[in-house]
Amino acid sequence: MEEYVNRTQLQEFENNVINLYRDKQSPLMQILQESQKLYGCVPFEVQNLISNELNISTAKINGVVSFYSMFSLVPSGKHIIGVCTGTACHVKGAQRLVSRVEDALDTHYGETTEDGQFTLAHTRCVGDCSKGAVVMIDDKMHSKVTSDNILDILEPYRKQ
Numbered sequence: 351m352e353e354y355v356n357r358t359q360l361q362e363f364e365n366n367v368i369n370l371y372r373d374k375q376s377p378l379m380q381i382l383q384e385s386q387k388l389y390g391c392v393p394f395e396v397q398n399l400i401s402n403e404l405n406i407s408t409a410k411i412n413g414v415v416s417f418y419s420m421f422s423l424v425p426s427g428k429h430i431i432g433v434c435t436g437t438a439c440h441v442k443g444a445q446r447l448v449s450r451v452e453d454a455l456d457t458h459y460g461e462t463t464e465d466g467q468f469t470l471a472h473t474r475c476v477g478d479c480s481k482g483a484v485v486m487i488d489d490k491m492h493s494k495v496t497s498d499n500i501l502d503i504l505e506p507y508r509k510q
């Protein structure tokens with residue numbers, strides 16, 4: 351299993367984060383948020399450390415990390431691609447877009463490419479249904495996206 355946080359970072363996390371929150375009421379969420387902020391994720395090695403230090407089972411910690419969409423187990427890519435899969439965009443071919451992006455980037459929905467450049471994130475209605483299919487790339491919205499133009503839209507982000 352890939353490690354995202356090394357031993358020195360874990361030691362710093364214990365000293366600077368866990369020790370700061372351990373005596374507070376319900377410290378788990380705050381500690382998880384700090385990990386997400388610092389490392390872009392809450393990887394298993396951080397969960398294990400928290401488990402040992404706070405005496406909370408890793409199953410419980412993992413359950414919290416999995417439940418809240420603000421936490422992830424692996425760092426997000428440099429660019430986040432959000433193909434809207436809401437009903438209106440679904441009708442306009444969102445699933446074809448997802449497949450096209452998965453094939454082009456050799457990744458899967460909800461995962462990050464091996465080079466860390468892109469995360470293909472689960473995305474529901476972003477509120478611009480009349481312009482579907484809608485694809486968010488980072489905070490920029492692209493409207494009327496089709497399986498013919500999606501790769502052209504992605505191209506500039508491959509180099510950034």
Ligand code: FES
Nearest residue numbers: 434436439478479
């Ligand atoms: S369903 Fe895609 S923007 Fe609303």
